[in-house]
Amino acid sequence: MENEIKEYTVIIYTENEIGLLSQISNVFTRRSLSIWSMSAGATAHEGVHNITIVTEGTERKVREAAEQIEKRVDVIKVFFYTDDKIVYRELALYKISTDRFLGCNDIEGLLSRHGARIVEMNRKFTVIQKTGYTEETQALYGELEKFEILQFIRSGRIAVSRAVQEPVFKFLEKREKARKQLNK
Amino acid sequence: MEEKITGSDALWRSLIAEGVDTVFGYPGGQIMPVYDRHCDYAAQVRHILVRHEQGAIHAAQGYARIKGEPGVVLVTSGPGATNVVTGIADAMTDSTPVVVITGQVPCAALGTDAFQEADVIGLTAPISKWNYQIRRPEEIAWAVARAFYIARTGRPGPVVLDFTKDAQTGMTEFKYEPCRFIRSYIPDPKPSEQMIEKAVRLLDAAERPFCVFGQGVTISGAEKELAAFLEKGDIPAGSTLLGLSALPSGFPLYRGMIGMHGNVAPNILTNVCDVLVAVGMRFDDRVTGTVSTYARQAKVIHIDIDKSELGKIIRPEVALRGDAKAVLAQLTERMQPKDRIGWTEAHLRCEAVEKEKVINPEVHPGKGLLKMGEVVDRIAEATEGKAIIVTDVGQNQMMAARYSRFTSPRSFLSSGGLGTMGFGLPAAIGAKVADPARPVCLFVGDGGIQMTLQEFGTIMQDGIGVKMVLLNNNWLGNVRQWQELFFKERYSQTRMLNPDYGMIAAAYGIPARSVDGRAGLKEGIREMLSGDGPFLLDVHVEEEGVVMPMIPPGKGIHEIMLSDNEWFS
Structure with a gap:
């Protein structure tokens, strides 16, 4: 369906993050596509950065945006997927009062039910970490609210495609061959 | 070291x-x-x-x-x-x-x-x-x-x-090495073999193929390949504004300019052809009119080097991502030669109507005040279509595009996509510097010339021989035309009181002449073209001239106005 609005994860590989982030977000803004979440970081490949953006729109609009982004000289490759084509997670951190938290009689059970764990605990506060979908991190938030949440933060989505090989590295191998060809 | x-x-x-x-x-x-x-x-x-x-x-x-x-x-x-x-x-x-x-x-x-x-x-x-x-x-x-x-x-x-x-x-320290490769950037894509095959099959089976081409042909230097492609397939073609001069005006299969103020025939042919080949163009809204009625009957083959243009506006049956020159040569080599008599005459009635209703009254009015199209036509005649034509934006631009004639590529220069008033005068300076041997004729309105008028100083200091033709009607003509046609003749901020341009030119030492009649025009053009130096020809044209034909905004390209009360049918 051409006009069906869906959630898409746009995975962007770039040469150098600096300055590109604003160019990329401009492409979304200009087409009134909202950015629901964004995460950026280095890949295992030296010099290659990854930016993952979650947005919502028609396939056509998202494809257009992806092509405009890929057109930027320093962007290596852009992919976009519906949720069924990727494995994805978000990370959430919850800071709560240690006193109130220790007053709970089923800490272990609560954490294991949610697949969460404690990453830091001191006299004043405790930090709990959980990975999962937005609904899951939100569900834990709901349960922890009774202990008074001092701070809560959720990361942007990161995702890997269900394709066996990461297609960007195949592309980079091909380009490396082309470079060698040219220098012969 | x-x-x-x-x-x-x-x-x-x-x-x-x-x-x-x-x-x-x-x-x-x-x-x-x-x-x-x-x-x-x-x-x-x-x-x-x-x-x-x-x-x-x-x-x-x-x-x-x-x-x-x-x-x-x-x-x-x-x-x-x-x-x-x-x-x-x-x-x-x-x-x-x-x-x-x-x-x-x-x-x-x-x-x-x-x-x-x-x-x-x-x-x-x-x-x-x-x-x-x-x-x-x-x-x-x-x-x-x-x-x-x-x-x-x-x-x-x-x-x-x-x-x-x-x-x-x-x-x-300094050591220069030209750049030949950037891994994240692919400037020379090649379409796949299957896609080329698919395009050839479509072309061979077509009964009424039509080609629309743009500046991509000029950029790629594909003028000869385009002509060979059209000739072998007996395919008529229309040009976008920026594609002008890629084919000589007299090329037998050339049907004129497409788009809002283009010729009737190529717009009509776009909406009756069975295969539409688009070469190095991007389906701008001034070309397509309402997209939902644009070439709906046709299978589209789109050749462009920019992947993001393929499918952006018009979804093609075959997208050929590549350089126009190489792709056209491949298609020409593989497709069958054709003789499409009948189809290649489909434009004749459109042309006859446009000539009678629009072109003749604009170019050969015979009496009354000078018309913009008439001035452009006389200059095309005097320069034998050999000049580089530069335009500003507005009525001067459309008239120059419609009535100039071209005999060689890279002869037309205009601000197309952005439509920047004030572009013409400095662009003409650049054109003359790039090719001093050819005459450079600028068509500019009394609005646009004042946006970059200061460049008279550059012309003076460097002695740049630009021939400036001012189509002076004391209006911001294009906006005035829209106000007349679509805003109930409420002329908001389009009337302009003009200075004496001849005196301004004189202040910069640029020879100038003001004309308002046919005899003066002929003499003025002769004088302007007689020397190598810069010249300003201030032509007082009919004040309320309109550019026709016109596909009004919101209409399809088959809905063409011939005048304010007559439509093409």
């Missing part, structure tokens, strides 16, 4: 290594070290001093489009840089290779709101093909090489080098 030179020397040597012999610019505080070093390179690189930075970039655009090589702009930081922004956006939409070098405050002052500091990288990112801030002198050779490679390859476009003052004055 190499001897060290200043960053400013490195810049000039890099430009020379890229084959640059002309720069359009304007000095200022944060670019002074570069200007200082120019004294030592003046014999190799001519610097043309404009009167406003906007003039520099439009001149560089004109230079680039006529020469087919990047135009170079050199300006200072802050206001110098912001004054070229319009031209950068214009070059981006019209795929023009321009390398813009802007001065920038020293690195330590970046981000402090220093005097004449502007965020040039942020400002120009969405409207340039690539931009880069040079902070160290060691980066100069690399950045310039990359800039030229990106500007001139693939779909050309403007690039910006923001050159901090420390990088200009710092010392560096």
Whole structure:
């Protein structure tokens, strides 16, 4: 369906993050596509950065945006997927009062039910970490609210495609061959 | 070890290594070290001093489009840089290779709101093909090489080098290596074998194929390949505004210009053909009219080097991502030769109607006040279609596009996508600098000429022989036409009281003549074209002239107005 609005994860590989982030977000803004979440970081490949953006729109609009982004000289490759084509997670951190938290009689059970764990605990506060979908991190938030949440933060989505090989590295191998060809 | 030179020397040597012999610019505080070093390179690189930075970039655009090589702009930081922004956006939409070098405050002052500091990288990112801030002198050779490679390859476009003052004055070793490869950038895509095959099958089976082509043909140098393709397949063709002159006006299968003020035949043919071949064009809304009724009956083959254009507006049956020259040659070689008598005559009735209802009354009115189309036609006659025609934006542009005649490629220069008033005069300067041997005729209105009128100073100082034809009607004519047709004749802010342009020209030592009748026009054109120097022909034309035919906004390309009360049927 051409006009069906869906959630898409746009995975962007770039040469150098600096300055590109604003160019990329401009492409979304200009087409009134909202950015629901964004995460950026280095890949295992030296010099290659990854930016993952979650947005919502028609396939056509998202494809257009992806092509405009890929057109930027320093962007290596852009992919976009519906949720069924990727494995994805978000990370959430919850800071709560240690006193109130220790007053709970089923800490272990609560954490294991949610697949969460404690990453830091001191006299004043405790930090709990959980990975999962937005609904899951939100569900834990709901349960922890009774202990008074001092701070809560959720990361942007990161995702890997269900394709066996990461297609960007195949592309980079091909380009490396082309470079060698040219220098012969 | 190499001897060290200043960053400013490195810049000039890099430009020379890229084959640059002309720069359009304007000095200022944060670019002074570069200007200082120019004294030592003046014999190799001519610097043309404009009167406003906007003039520099439009001149560089004109230079680039006529020469087919990047135009170079050199300006200072802050206001110098912001004054070229319009031209950068214009070059981006019209795929023009321009390398813009802007001065920038020293690195330590970046981000402090220093005097004449502007965020040039942020400002120009969405409207340039690539931009880069040079902070160290060691980066100069690399950045310039990359800039030229990106500007001139693939779909050309403007690039910006923001050159901090420390990088200009710092010392560096210098070794220049041209850029030939960027792994994240593929300027020479090739369509797959299957796609070529599919296109050939469509073409062979077509009964009524039609071709629409744009500036991609000129950029790729595919004029001969296009002609061979059309001839072998007996395929008629129409041009976009920027495609004009890629085929000679007299080419037997050429049907004229498409779009809002284009010819009737190619617009009608687009909506009756069975296969539409689009070459190096991007289906601008001025070409398609209402998209939902554009060429719905046709299977579309779209050839473009820019992947993001394929399917952006019109979904093609076959998308051929590649260089027009190579792709057209491949298609021509493989497709069957055809004789499509009948179809190649389908335009005759459209042409006859347009001639009778629009062209003849515009070009040969015989009596009454001078008409814009008439002036353009007489100049085409006098120059035998050999001049480079430059236009501003508005009625002058459409009339020049409709009634000029072309005999060789790269003969038409206009601001298409952005529609920048004020483009014409400086662009004509750039065109003349690029090709001094050919006559350059500018058509400009009384509105547009005043937007960059200061460039008379550049013409004077450098003796640039631009022939300026002012189609003077005391109105902002195109907006007036829309007000007449679509805003109930409420003429809001379109009437203009004009100065005596002849006196302005005289102040700059530019010969001028004002004409308002047919005898004067003939004599004026003769006088204008008799010498090599600049000339202003101030032609007083009918005040309320309209450009017809017209596909009104919101209509399909088959819904064509021939006059304010008559439609083509």
